[in-house]
Amino acid sequence: MKKTENQRQDTLYVASLEKGMRILSVFSEDRSELGLSEIVRETGLEKSAAQRFVNTLHQLGYLDKNPETRRYRPSLKYLEMAYSYLWSDNLVQLAMPRLIELSNQTQQTINMAKPLETDIMYVIRMPNYRTSFAASVIGRRVPALNASSGRVILSRQSEAMIRACVQDWPLKKYTGKTTMDRGAILENILMAREKGYCLTQKEILPDEINVAAPICSIEGTPIGAIHCSLPAIRWTMEKAEQEIVPLIVETAQAIVPSR
Amino acid sequence: MKKTENQRQDTLYVASLEKGMRILSVFSEDRSELGLSEIVRETGLEKSAAQRFVNTLHQLGYLDKNPETRRYRPSLKYLEMAYSYLWSDNLVQLAMPRLIELSNQTQQTINMAKPLETDIMYVIRMPNYRTSFAASVIGRRVPALNASSGRVILSRQSEAMIRACVQDWPLKKYTGKTTMDRGAILENILMAREKGYCLTQKEILPDEINVAAPICSIEGTPIGAIHCSLPAIRWTMEKAEQEIVPLIVETAQAIVPSR
DNA sequence: ACACTTAGTATTGTATTATAATACAGTTTA
DNA sequence: TAAACTGTATTATAATACAATACTAAGTGT
Numbered sequence: 164m165k166k167t168e169n170q171r172q173d174t175l176y177v178a179s180l181e182k183g184m185r186i187l188s189v190f191s192e193d194r195s196e197l198g199l200s201e202i203v204r205e206t207g208l209e210k211s212a213a214q215r216f217v218n219t220l221h222q223l224g225y226l227d228k229n230p231e232t233r234r235y236r237p238s239l240k241y242l243e244m245a246y247s248y249l250w251s252d253n254l255v256q257l258a259m260p261r262l263i264e265l266s267n268q269t270q271q272t273i274n275m276a277k278p279l280e281t282d283i284m285y286v287i288r289m290p291n292y293r294t295s296f297a298a299s300v301i302g303r304r305v306p307a308l309n310a311s312s313g314r315v316i317l318s319r320q321s322e323a324m325i326r327a328c329v330q331d332w333p334l335k336k337y338t339g340k341t342t343m344d345r346g347a348i349l350e351n352i353l354m355a356r357e358k359g360y361c362l363t364q365k366e367i368l369p370d371e372i373n374v375a376a377p378i379c380s381i382e383g384t385p386i387g388a389i390h391c392s393l394p395a396i397r398w399t400m401e402k403a404e405q406e407i408v409p410l411i412v413e414t415a416q417a418i419v420p421s422r
Numbered sequence: 423m424k425k426t427e428n429q430r431q432d433t434l435y436v437a438s439l440e441k442g443m444r445i446l447s448v449f450s451e452d453r454s455e456l457g458l459s460e461i462v463r464e465t466g467l468e469k470s471a472a473q474r475f476v477n478t479l480h481q482l483g484y485l486d487k488n489p490e491t492r493r494y495r496p497s498l499k500y501l502e503m504a505y506s507y508l509w510s511d512n513l514v515q516l517a518m519p520r521l522i523e524l525s526n527q528t529q530q531t532i533n534m535a536k537p538l539e540t541d542i543m544y545v546i547r548m549p550n551y552r553t554s555f556a557a558s559v560i561g562r563r564v565p566a567l568n569a570s571s572g573r574v575i576l577s578r579q580s581e582a583m584i585r586a587c588v589q590d591w592p593l594k595k596y597t598g599k600t601t602m603d604r605g606a607i608l609e610n611i612l613m614a615r616e617k618g619y620c621l622t623q624k625e626i627l628p629d630e631i632n633v634a635a636p637i638c639s640i641e642g643t644p645i646g647a648i649h650c651s652l653p654a655i656r657w658t659m660e661k662a663e664q665e666i667v668p669l670i671v672e673t674a675q676a677i678v679p680s681r
Numbered sequence: 682a683c684a685c686t687t688a689g690t691a692t693t694g695t696a697t698t699a700t701a702a703t704a705c706a707g708t709t710t711a
Numbered sequence: 712t713a714a715a716c717t718g719t720a721t722t723a724t725a726a727t728a729c730a731a732t733a734c735t736a737a738g739t740g741t
Contacts (some may be wrong), residue, residue, distance in 0.1 A: 177442065182438060195509050259559075263553075304502070473690080
């Protein structure tokens with residue numbers, strides 16, 4: 164065994180726990196069922212280590228085991244954790260009733276997202292018409308620069324910060340129409356900065372118009388965004404601006420977390 | 423230190439990981455922000471142990487730390503885990519578009535739940551009018567006997583099994599109208615067994631009528647349920663039976679997982 | 682403003698516990 | 712029918728998690 168490059172080798176760091184969590188987190192959108200050897204491959208752990216940790220997680224109920232195939236899957240405990248999170252986030256609690264209301268009014272798909280590193284993560288989703296599965300589940304991460312929510316959150320930062328982020332942050336090509344031109348993205352964000360909301364088109368899904376407005380703390384720092392997806396077949400940017408924007412902006416502004 | 427009652431003391435069980443998970447899972451609906459000492463109290467771990475594990479989980483990004491109060495909260499990683507779970511569950515993937523459709527048609531609150539030990543857990547929720555926060559988030563657990571979904575899932579088991587469960591499983595008093603009479607519950611379930619759906623009233627929320635239908639595998643074993651909540655002010659059991667039941671039952675029957 | 686309690690943090694020597702290696706047993710592939 | 716691959720079980724070793732304890736900071740009550 165080569166000496167691992169573990170800098171944080173203080174006595175307050177439990178390496179075993181890290182390995183266990185590595186296994187929990189190896190399951191993902193495209194890795195939803197894994198056998199032991201696959202886990203070994205994906206995590207880089209020793210076979211015997213993987214064996215012990217998987218076994219433990221199975222006994223604790225975090226991984227379901229298919230006795231036929233001997234492969235593992237995330238269990239409902241994964242969902243229970245989401246429940247704990249959602250209760251701990253008072254922004255979610257504040258926003259929930261208003262988003263339900265908004266979803267009712269507009270009869271469109273409504274989301275709330277929070278910034279997470281260079282991404283945004285969807286924390287509330289209320290689909291209102293047939294969309295991709297990915298677009299209907301919470302916990303999804305998308306590069307902030309790709310999403311109207313991410314852009315409108317960024318738009319509340321200093322202009323210097325915005326420029327830096329637009330330059331450095333990752334960007335992913337989702338559709339043929341995904342803007343990969345960082346200049347255009349900067350322009351879009353600066354526009355959002357002026358107007359107080361962000362409009363995008365066909366960035367992540369081919370036939371979708373998106374409207375987003377920022378949620379800010381009392382001090383003015385952006386902590387999330389509400390966003391509405393509209394089918395581009397039946398909507399135009401102009402119509403969205405007239406009919407949807409006011410509702411989104413008003414709802415977002417009404418959400419001001421106590422602290 | 424007394425010799426712990428750890429039966430499963432085989433070499434394939436990593437006790438450290440268990441302790442770490444114990445900390446992750448101590449956060450819940452009513453424990454959403456905890457300091458170190460509180461964690462010590464709630465988990466029963468040694469102070470120094472809690473210190474190490476909390477520290478590790480914080481460094482790994484699973485716990486957010488408020489530098490002011492030095493208290494910890496579940497991080498967005500908790501949500502990311504839900505995302506992994508949802509992708510791994512093909513029942514969820516199958517059901518999602520149909521539930522969106524159903525939510526559209528009925529304009530009522532639609533849920534999908536799965537059995538989990540003696541509870542059910544909500545895995546999809548689509549609120550359509552103002553409800554309690556608890557009723558709008560996934561991952562929530564409710565005793566199976568309390569919920570129409572739980573009952574309708576049970577109703578597809580053998581009558582012997584039903585009787586046993588109705589006798590033994592836990593029951594929680596949510597409202598003044600929550601049925602604590604196990605005889606009445608049995609009757610309700612047997613009725614559901616005949617009719618193929620379950621109707622309840624004011625069991626968990628004071629002004630709510632619930633309609634549930636089972637989702638079964640090809641072999642006929644119940645693996646989940648769809649359920650609709652109606653405000654009792656505007657609905658009666660009869661109206662629900664006429665207008666909602668057919669839609670719910672049809673949707674539930676249309677969901678048959680491949681294997 | 683005072684001691685006083687409670688909270689979080691840092692350090693260390695020890696042995697308990699996680700460890701890697703390896704052997705074994707089923708399954709699928711050629 | 713062998714070969715290559717899975718998952719499972721066992722063991723001796725030392726590395727790592729451990730509890731104790733001391734320290735510091737922040738509240739609490741008188």
